[in-house]
Amino acid sequence: MSRLLVRGGLVTLAVLTGLVLIAPVLVIIPMSFSDSSFLEFPPTDWSFRWYENFFSDPSWRASTLSSLKIAVLVTITAVILGTAAAFGLVRGRLRAKAAVAGLVIAPLIVPYVIVGLAVYAAALQVGLTQTTLGFVLVHTALGVPFVTVNVAASLASFDQRLEQAAMSLGASPLTTFLRVTLPIIAPGVAAGALFAFITSWDEVVVSLFLSGPELTTLPVQMWSGVRVAIDPTVTAVSSLLLLFTITAFAALGVARLIRNRRLARSHR
Amino acid sequence: MSSSATTAPDRRAPSRGAEPDPRPAPPGAGSPAPPGKRRRFFLTDGWGALALPIAGYLLVVLIVPLAIVFARSFTDPTLGLGNYAAFFASPIYTDVLVNTFVTAITVTLITLLIGFPYAYLMTIAPPVWRSVLLVVVLVPFWTSLLVRSFALVLLLRDTGAINETLLSLGLISDPITMVRNFTGVLIGMVQVMLPFMVLPLYATMRGIDRRLLQAAEGLGARPAFAFWRVFVPLSAAGVAAGSLLVFIQSLGFYITPALLGGPDDVMLGELIVQQVSTVLNWGFASALAAVLLIVTLVLLAIASRFIDVRRIFWKEQ
Numbered sequence: 001m002s003r004l005l006v007r008g009g010l011v012t013l014a015v016l017t018g019l020v021l022i023a024p025v026l027v028i029i030p031m032s033f034s035d036s037s038f039l040e041f042p043p044t045d046w047s048f049r050w051y052e053n054f055f056s057d058p059s060w061r062a063s064t065l066s067s068l069k070i071a072v073l074v075t076i077t078a079v080i081l082g083t084a085a086a087f088g089l090v091r092g093r094l095r096a097k098a099a100v101a102g103l104v105i106a107p108l109i110v111p112y113v114i115v116g117l118a119v120y121a122a123a124l125q126v127g128l129t130q131t132t133l134g135f136v137l138v139h140t141a142l143g144v145p146f147v148t149v150n151v152a153a154s155l156a157s158f159d160q161r162l163e164q165a166a167m168s169l170g171a172s173p174l175t176t177f178l179r180v181t182l183p184i185i186a187p188g189v190a191a192g193a194l195f196a197f198i199t200s201w202d203e204v205v206v207s208l209f210l211s212g213p214e215l216t217t218l219p220v221q222m223w224s225g226v227r228v229a230i231d232p233t234v235t236a237v238s239s240l241l242l243l244f245t246i247t248a249f250a251a252l253g254v255a256r257l258i259r260n261r262r263l264a265r266s267h268r
Numbered sequence: 269m270s271s272s273a274t275t276a277p278d279r280r281a282p283s284r285g286a287e288p289d290p291r292p293a294p295p296g297a298g299s300p301a302p303p304g305k306r307r308r309f310f311l312t313d314g315w316g317a318l319a320l321p322i323a324g325y326l327l328v329v330l331i332v333p334l335a336i337v338f339a340r341s342f343t344d345p346t347l348g349l350g351n352y353a354a355f356f357a358s359p360i361y362t363d364v365l366v367n368t369f370v371t372a373i374t375v376t377l378i379t380l381l382i383g384f385p386y387a388y389l390m391t392i393a394p395p396v397w398r399s400v401l402l403v404v405v406l407v408p409f410w411t412s413l414l415v416r417s418f419a420l421v422l423l424l425r426d427t428g429a430i431n432e433t434l435l436s437l438g439l440i441s442d443p444i445t446m447v448r449n450f451t452g453v454l455i456g457m458v459q460v461m462l463p464f465m466v467l468p469l470y471a472t473m474r475g476i477d478r479r480l481l482q483a484a485e486g487l488g489a490r491p492a493f494a495f496w497r498v499f500v501p502l503s504a505a506g507v508a509a510g511s512l513l514v515f516i517q518s519l520g521f522y523i524t525p526a527l528l529g530g531p532d533d534v535m536l537g538e539l540i541v542q543q544v545s546t547v548l549n550w551g552f553a554s555a556l557a558a559v560l561l562i563v564t565l566v567l568l569a570i571a572s573r574f575i576d577v578r579r580i581f582w583k584e585q
Binding site for chain 2: 042141
């Protein structure tokens with residue numbers, strides 16, 4: 001009886017927790033279809049006007065394109081640098097390996113406000129504020145840990161004899177890497193790439209320092225849309241972003257599931 | 269591998285040139301050496317060199333700028349400890365420091381209080397429900413912090429959905445103020461930080477052998493006692509990891525307190541932004557940043573004596 005009571009209590013608490021976690025995310029979607037210039041929930045009249053505004057307003061479009069460009073470039077550089085680092089840290093013999101590993105996760109530890117302040121000061125010196133290059137350089141540093149951590153996890157369970165087998169059968173090191181190693185660690189690389197992309201795409205704090213009238217990213221414009229003057233377009237952008245992230249992660253999850261099924265079948 | 273059979277330790281340093289290597293293998297090569305594992309006098313081997321570009325990159329892009337900020341806190345506007353003296357002399361600023369700590373500690377305790385039973389339920393739930401519980405934690409983890417904080421403002425404000433519902437049901441006569449005050453900061457930060465508590469807790473609890481609880485009960489312990497004396501101690505590593513992640517991230521928060529807090533709830537992060545963007549007081553902002561960074565690093569150093577800090581961050585997601 002008391003066990004049942006405990007379970008009941010646990011379930012109630014979990015439902016409440018779940019509501020707190022999910023509700024804010026869900027509230028924003030209906031609000032984005034409101035016809036009112038004031039944010040209201042539930043909306044009295046419905047329309048697509050904030051979506052139309054997002055797609056037609058030049059400043060929203062410009063910041064979206066900037067963010068997209070930066071995030072794609074960041075993903076490429078972070079995946080290359082981060083994957084190389086994972087190989088080095090997992091397979092290499094390296095003096096001060098602990099120090100290098102610590103350095104790689106430093107961007108996760110240092111509060112973003114401090115990172116922002118530091119890189120803003122540096123970017124001012126070399127004239128990289130409000131430039132795509134400046135954003136890409138800084139966001140890459142923030143995204144790299146996710147790539148390295150994910151690829152290192154894939155590599156740790158990787159059986160290196162597979163590579164030896166491929167090479168003993170005559171494959172060149174490059175062929176071995178492309179045909180044996182890469183397909184096996186691909187899930188780790190993909191997860192790392194997705195995290196690197198999202199890190200850049202979502203980043204507000206550091207970007208606030210680097211932004212200006214010359215170049216503003218989407219999250220920074222959203223920030224001014226909720227802080228300076230409330231612009232209901234933010235609800236439309238938020239809903240689109242939600243849809244985008246949830247789709248991306250769901251796709252990653254489904255890809256993993258299919259792959260595991262296939263692997264399980266091939267081992268039968 | 270044990271070397272108990274031979275007295276010679278497994279040392280194959282090629283520097284000992286006087287002793288001829290009995291093996292026909294090339295000097296320095298271990299017998300079944302995988303490619304690239306030769307011992308050299310260099311800092312690194314071929315594989316290890318792959319980690320060097322990012323190390324150099326982060327040094328230039330992150331560490332050097334941080335070092336400059338640190339230096340600047342002592343030199344701008346004049347050489348000396350003036351910025352730190354100004355910080356600790358004014359109750360306005362020390363209040364911000366105290367408020368930052370109080371907020372971070374409170375947030376950590378609340379997330380632990382909510383996260384522990386939640387993670388526990390995940391370990392005992394049937395697989396389908398376990399996946400549902402996991403997705404519920406992961407969805408906010410993946411979605412923009414700014415979006416979530418903004419959504420909470422819309423839900424919690426005086427004319428927000430919660431107050432409107434309670435008013436229309438007649439449960440309250442005046443709206444409960446839940447934004448622009450400490451309550452708002454707490455709700456917002458707990459909402460944002462909960463996944464960082466639940467995930468490490470679940471990772472630890474999943475590995476606990478539940479037969480230990482049965483054994484304790486078999487020996488006569490009441491369920492609650494067995495839980496408290498067996499399960500809780502075994503989950504300590506997860507509690508420590510989750511609390512560390514939440515506490516350290518809470519210290520440096522900016523977006524959520526700025527949106528959900530009031531003028532009395534300013535945290536260090538917001539003060540740093542203010543000092544740079546509105547007052548242009550770089551030296552003072554740098555000193556604030558140095559204080560926040562040093563506190564963070566000292567906490568990590570203390571924690572690393574008890575738990576493997578690097579592993580927590582390596583396994584963050």
